[in-house]
Amino acid sequence: MNTEQKLQKNFIENKNVFQAEAFFLDLSKKMYDQTFIAENPVLNPKISSIHRKKIVGEYSGLIYAIVGFLSKARYRLKGDSDIASELDNNISEERGSRTQGISHQALFSGGVLREKGIALSEMPWGETTLNFLNRIDDVLSKGSRSQVAGVAYALEATAVPELQVIEKIFSKIPSVRTPADLQTGLDTFISMHINDFEPGHRDRLAVALSKYLENNTFDPRAFQQAFQMVLDAMDLWWAQLAKVEA
Ligand SMILES: [Fe+2]
Ligand SMILES: [Fe+2]
Numbered sequence: 001m002n003t004e005q006k007l008q009k010n011f012i013e014n015k016n017v018f019q020a021e022a023f024f025l026d027l028s029k030k031m032y033d034q035t036f037i038a039e040n041p042v043l044n045p046k047i048s049s050i051h052r053k054k055i056v057g058e059y060s061g062l063i064y065a066i067v068g069f070l071s072k073a074r075y076r077l078k079g080d081s082d083i084a085s086e087l088d089n090n091i092s093e094e095r096g097s098r099t100q101g102i103s104h105q106a107l108f109s110g111g112v113l114r115e116k117g118i119a120l121s122e123m124p125w126g127e128t129t130l131n132f133l134n135r136i137d138d139v140l141s142k143g144s145r146s147q148v149a150g151v152a153y154a155l156e157a158t159a160v161p162e163l164q165v166i167e168k169i170f171s172k173i174p175s176v177r178t179p180a181d182l183q184t185g186l187d188t189f190i191s192m193h194i195n196d197f198e199p200g201h202r203d204r205l206a207v208a209l210s211k212y213l214e215n216n217t218f219d220p221r222a223f224q225q226a227f228q229m230v231l232d233a234m235d236l237w238w239a240q241l242a243k244v245e246a
Helices: 003-016 020-033 049-076 081-094 104-116 127-142 145-157 159-172 186-214 220-243
Strands: none
Touching: 020 145, 020 186, 020 220, 049 081, 049 104, 049 127, 049 145, 049 159, 049 220, 081 104, 081 145, 081 186, 104 186, 127 145, 127 220, 145 159, 145 186, 145 220, 159 186, 186 220
């Protein structure tokens, strides 16, 4: 085999080697181009204060659903122990393992009630949110395991940019009260998620997933297609929330 043939052979072999780092970097780049992250329509200054509160109410649907989604993914992927144990950790955190046993959902709903005067308990989710949640649930129930893994990763990867949108909405809703205890305040909730909980969930899950993508347990194309499905569903959801009249 001459040099050129060797180079050609190496090139073909390398092309077939799954590059986890480049793969996840590419997913992240595409994610940040999605409209709901790059320029979320709910941040339109013309949106009324009542409408903004309604958007927070609809968004809470995802916060309530996340433990169920991750649990379903964990169940579907239970044979893949590294991923299952990573999801176990994320589920435990959502349920309060690092917040004195108080679930993130309770911290969020308590915070928005006390500080923003939004009573989530009195706000049933609308059709838009239910359709969005159903689309995710559908893939988690009926999709292939590669697709389930793609959805789980999308849910963790989108958490930071979505919370940054929520943080901006909060800044436009006047506070009715400052938190008595900073530890359980909304600012702390958001910053802990953006700086600690969610980057940890995303990055540790990526590490766990890499092994299974590299050894072909998961099909990268099916994984990516499911990841993109979640992003597109989120784009549609946020666009509809921006339009819904309160
Ligand atoms: Fe959380
Ligand atoms: Fe998370």
